[in-house]
Amino acid sequence: MRLVLLGAPGAGKGTQAKLLEKVLGLKHISMGDILREEMKNNTPLGQEVKKYVESGGLVPDEVVTKIIELKLTDKNFAGQGYLLDGFPRTASQAEDLDKIVTSVAQPFDYVVYMEVDSEVVIQRLTGRRVCRSCGALFHTTNMPSKQEGVCDSCGGELYQRPDDNEETIRKRINVYLESTAPIIDYYKAKGLLLAVDGNQEAGKLKDELLEIFKKDGKIDSHQI
Helix, strand or coil, X not given: CXXXXXXXXXXXXXXXXXXXXXXXXXXXXXXXXXXXXXXXCCCHHHHHHHHHHHHCCCCCHHHHHHHHHHHHCCCCCCCCCEEEECCCCCHHHHHHHHHHHHHCCCCCCEEEEEECCHHHHHHHHHCEEEECCCCCXXXXXXXXXXXXXXXXXXXXEEECCCCCCHHHHHHHHHHHHHHXXXXXXXHHHCCCEEEEECCCCHHHHHHHHHHHHHHCCCCCHHHC
């Protein structure tokens, strides 16, 4: 199965991807994780990306599209099921993605659009904490670490990302909604869009999606 997850920053795409990845055995391709790794390693690409991320803007189409193309056309990746998270974010990216998946004959099964209220996004992101060592995610309210400021997994330091402040988050939401409105219409016209309530708890949403996949004959009952 091949899925695209759409939703504003903080909609829960990464969390949902990890849940579905575990149940369905899919590979999680996170554009955010890829770009953060580049920034962490301070590569030329990472330095360029950092300027856009910290200002709340979107990374240019040509940069992220090339990254995805390299991933999806890799011969070692051919035929694998995957969840694509954080891409596409513009109509141009959606069109380029269509060309890529057509070239490798691997069309999507669904484009899952996680609709979420802005205030829910702000609550989620301002409370998000990330481990500097292993990248594990926590939340001061929803999923706190056992010891404040310390990662449960590796003992690393937890920190708040520079872009996880309310002013930048509101800007990111507005940028996202403006740029992705055409994408929603694009995939709806293709009959691929599956709109779901991203405000609900992640486990409930996972169960809802699995039931839809099962009903549509995309997965067997034993996979749930």
